[in-house]
Amino acid sequence: MLYVILGTVKEVSIGPTSLMALFTLQICRELPIEFVVLLTFLSGCIVFVMGLLRLGFLVDLISPSVTSGFTSATAIIIVAGQVKGLIGLSFVAESVADNVYFVVSKWRDIRLADCALGAVCCTVLLLLRKLKDVQVSPKQTKLKKALWLVSISRNAIVVLAASVFAFYTHNPQKPMFKLSGLVEPGLPPLSLPPFSASLHNSTLRLQDMVLHLGSGVLMLPIVMVLANIAIAKAFSVGEKLDITQEMMTLGLCNIAGSFVHAMPTCGAFTRSAVSHSSGVRTPAAGLYSGIITLLALVFLTQYFYFIPKACLSSVLICAVIFMIDIETVLRLWRRDRMELSVLALTFVTSIALNVELAVLAGILASLALLVRRLMRPALHAAAVKTGSGEVCVVRVTQGAVYLSAELVGRRLLWAAARSAPRALLVDCTRLTLLDYTAQQVFERVIKKIKNDNQKILFYNVPVELMSQMENIEGVIKQSFRATSVQEALAVIEEKAVEANESTALMATEPGSRDNV
Template structure:
């Protein structure tokens, strides 16, 4: 007797608890690794957790700034997910928290809206992701191809860089697109603050230099470890140095030298239910109105969330195997719990996951230590966050996302698959011109259109062969035969038959993994036409799963269907069963079936 999950409810001994224990261990991964947890693993996780915390705190502050939220909301978003993932997470490197993609998404959706909308978006996104996980809808993410992912990731980096240039130059304005940012920067060039621009240039230079520090080869293992630690802690070090300089040069009775982050709400966030109403334009909006205002983002945000999180989990999991259901359930619960402490939407971050991996993390417990560091920062350091220069935060963001622009895939797709390159370009352009959520939808539809076009216009090869029994013509379609391509294959076979008459025509079904009713009817008409014209049609090399359907076709020689070569197919229909046929020579020409100008081919 089994449950719906396929887990035995009873063992031979009659105990019903074994299945539940197995289910609990599967859905609470902590129970799998905690019994084997030792001091060595604890020390490794402590080092990785502290290192991750030094990366997480400055990034969270910067991402809150990117989302146009007060600094503390970035920190509110960075401890619940990391701690909850310790219990429910399956990939030790994944770090749940604010990311550049989620921050940019939040900015585009909630621009000009009260912070209650951001918190509600976090809660609703978590609910949708949880439902997706419970319904095992992870396969939907696979409809989004790597080209789409690369396109909107690269576009996100460009959008963030363009949006942060104003902070780097000490300017203040509101812009909704890359073009608006560039235009307003040019218009307000006379208002550029030299001190902020200089600080931004210095921070960017130091961040890029420290990024390469870990690649410096030294003989001393200890020194190499120190250089590595300094390199991956570069964001914290630069923010600390810039804040200290701003603090030392600050005078209470004079304007600050740099634009500063301003007052940060001290202490831990207040625990409360997600807001189901908000004040907007001196009126109270209801939950329904808030959801209507958020619109399609309630669906698109969770999809992008899951896409990013599972992609990172696959990148760092052993063998690339990921329990997508568990990851979605965990991500949904992390966002739902985060909304209770006023968090912005969160998911896994590739940069922080890479830091955990390079730090030698052993288990998800590292997230506990990084979460504690964030809590300590909220309790003891918020008064000092006032002095963080905005130009420094802009530098951190720019240097973090600029390497997300993937140029290598563009050159690779140019050489190998220009249709996928077109999908990438479509996603990139829609992201930059409109929004990331619309770009993901457009890219997914573009990928499906490319796939449909390949099914509708499969490549068909026509091959003239010489055998000991005479010349024959072989026709082979590269994909399965479906209603969208059946008539096209029929036309190509008819052309080949007309050009080759009265020679036999062999239809190679090796790649006919897909066969529907329309294709079967087409084959029936084709067989009748060949019979009427008194020309031999041999169908051979049929996949095992379709043998039954092909053998039911009237006029088909069942002996040829299992033949796997031209010689065997011809021998199977020979008048003398002992007659052997030998393939002497053949020259194959492959043609893309969407090209109807085949006059250059004497067989077609």
């Protein structure tokens, strides 16, 4: 409801998501419900403070490879956890490996009725998902809208149909399907978030509860903001997006949610996509969905008893399997396998250990890859023949900083010595960074090349690096604004003419040796 008032993106729908549910499960596993509510409150506070301090840039530390890795892993973890409901088994598992082990070891207990219902539900859900893409005549607008409405309502249709079927076939002595059972009706009580809890016959204070939550208190808010901003960006193309406002609103939503014992929430891509395709005009669209949800909690919970677990599992599985990002994997395989290794590390760590540790490992791996690339910038050298001789052109990419300055200097000297050209031209078009260490290295390179009776010029220098380049001793500043090899060589010729004129002037001065 708060997003209706404070939100800036009309399509975004704040609420529980599978990603938040999985994170919460892994952080609060085997802990009382008070820890979940406290996690919601603390996450909201952290996100709100991040918004106040304009720290949204921290989300940029999570690269698309990391996001793809943990999102795909999350989908697989959820699917693995729902297989038991799909085939009628009951057990407690903490990992994908545990789920696989228990399914294999309990295969004799698989319920055929649940399997059949789950298979039918999955098939219908996937078929209905494609219904909105059926090509119809442009004149049949009503049919197009009807197909679209049925397609986006597929979850409700399947759950309703399965529940009705379970109701009419229900036998209390020997139930055909495993059902959801009783759901307590009514709204949650309004109260302060719990700042103490009982665990193993001992009372924990706030600091003890935070220690039990561990790094999840910091990782969950970052992932929460990442998911919310990603959805907001996806649906606000061409519009101004106030990231600070979005972060503060998300924080307030979670803080308010903790007062009604809610789990951590963020923007949900599926619900937001439905809002977008429905043509919503303002965030007030969330008001209607919120009211319907509240009415369902008050008046309809008694009917939730007959919802088959196999049906719920099929709904979850069909919703999350499309989160598995195969397209990014294939693209990275063709373009950048180092980035693919970051994705793989995040994915494997998520599956083998836990998602929050995987996000941290992915961030560190991305930063390590970035540092490695800064340490090994690509330099492209080519000999260019001109009317006045041969020159060597070297293009420096990325940045020249303390991590890579010595390497760049050695390669420049190598290029100058190997081709022995009349001049070494350094194309700075793609030079993005330059620090004090690199300036010192460039000074040494200039001095060494001049001692070898050669010249070195830097051209195509970006405007933002002009002042730093001008501080380099011995550099020819006139070439900075040159945009081509010919313009840079013209600077050399101008300097040569100036030098000749200066020599001639000195030779004709009274008192010179020629006039004695």
